[in-house]
Amino acid sequence: MLNQIHALHTIGISACSLDYSCSKAQTFQYDRDSDESGDDADDCDSQILITAPISDIVEGKYSLIYAHPEALLSYAQGERLLKQLQKSEMLVCIAIDEVHIILEWGAEFRKDFSRIGENLLSRFPDIPVMVFTATAPPKAQQLIIKNLNLRNPQIISINPERPNIKYSNIMRPPSSQTEEHLEEILIPIMEGLATEKQNYPLTIMYTDTSVISFCYTYLEKNLGNRQNIGDPIPENRIFAQYHQTYTEKMKFFIVQEICKPNSRIRFVMCTVTLGMGLNALHVRRIIHYKPPTMIERYFQETGRAGRDGEPSYATLYYNNTDIRSNRPGIDKAIVKYCKNTSSCKRAVMLECFGFQPIQGNQNCCDFCDSNHGQKPPSA
Template identity: 40%
Template structure:
């Protein structure tokens, strides 16, 4: 019976491939109204789990709330759902505005051929499913969307968000609450985006609704804190070794911070040479660094980006370490170490999501690992200063693998 329901749900959102055992286990636990903690590697397909949930319910108006940290993640997932005829929307961080995308007819339905009507202009027609449109808060509260994506601030710090949460119609049909990138509750909840630390208030409004957490990286202490702080009820832990064998790790010393531009010149100079020699075939590369270095790097690379505007190098802050699905990234470079191994694995996990070989390169100096650096965890410091040769083992050991 469970298998048949999952198969029908897959058809509903256009999935034709076989689900992985961990995905099926999570969906079956959801159907049994269990709380779930999914610790699955980057690129594994965690989002597919909560996108299937509304269609496993007997309630035709079943709705799932998805708490997510970034607009880019929500927009991308909502757009893809809408392209498969699923009613989904996302709320911005203020909770006052929401958006969706023009729906295609649901899979399996006949699509009227506009050409036969003689009023379709191929030169002006837009791709259905890619037109972003506003949604009314009233429609969201009335349960017109099967998946509602939102920042925690949208629900907890806005009058409009509260109106949605306390709508009797919506309240009667919410069948699941999912928290994507759940590790951000601890990383951001203390002093950056404090509503992440208030998510338990949201869960308290729906006391009988199962809660699902999703993340790629969480230490034992992080898992314990999440379960305790969110009040999860005997959750089922579903985990898989986060090792990505196709990613090769490297670590190099860099110059003191007072000579930072010299280091950037060397690193970016090698990249610039490669771009000039063969821009189109240069491996897609992400460089994680701070805003000051991003400005410097942009000016450096801008000199060679006047012709053939094909993006091959992305200078990024930590925001790009969450949820982005770019399969062809071949190289991730950190010009400065993150403050935790969890963050490092999240960010290096952008590489090689297509399963092909990829490199993760870390440049580090003594300033990066100083004891008074805000948020710096000792496990990351030890990784940076260690002389052990197997970097992969050190990373996985922190997560008890």
């Protein structure tokens, strides 16, 4: 959210985000000290993150307010804010982004997602509601409509295909050999980072925290004094880790950096925490070491690649343990996608969303490469 608010502020749109407990808001302001110093820093670098009081929202100082459902539905401060917004009649629209999360998280993980319709939208029955997602199959769309109690909504649906992304699956060894296999993957990445520096293709690797810890430690130890661009400080390191326990300040720095066309960070190891809302245009490779439990999440995370339209790659490493039937939350569609060796991977994935791939794509998947006698690219 902070990344989006930062971008809005840059173009003159006032926006803020609420913290989880609805006790304060965060926004950006221009750093006067930077401006007065005469530095050549651009607008992005001369903005600083500040804390703002909730009263600023009540007084209408922001055009857009970003919030987690917990902030508005689980805390007394959120309840008071909603009542004040009802009384002032300032609210003109409610927008819910990545709305498929209601189905993924609302039942057990973050239950306030399932309460948005009954406890938030119902307060503002005459306010327009917009919901957005790129990963909701037709059945999921109907469940979302029912969950939010939407009345005769207009559905705008387009093919979510990303024709510039090439998909590949690679069977990885048993989990007992994970560290040895990770070393095999990391060696060419490490050498590429050391020699190409900022010219190395920006790569995001989605995995779990244990793999992140191993990879980060391995790169830090083996790259040594080659791990920085410029002075040996954390901000100049060419690789980064991103997960829930990182501070908001550090997470914001990483997102802000990889959104730059000349990012110093070239390899990010992360959990799903980095997936939604990221609009880093120049990501060239997405690696999944272990598949997510749902095909919708895999499609969404691979969609971080090639947002500038340039050719990009998505590689999935999996083994039988990763797609076992008793893995919590595992969906049949992702199992089918992993096991598929007899048809186009893009077609299998898009079928889940009710669409077919564009014909004649020369940058499709490893199956189509082998079917046409071409050699698929390495990860």
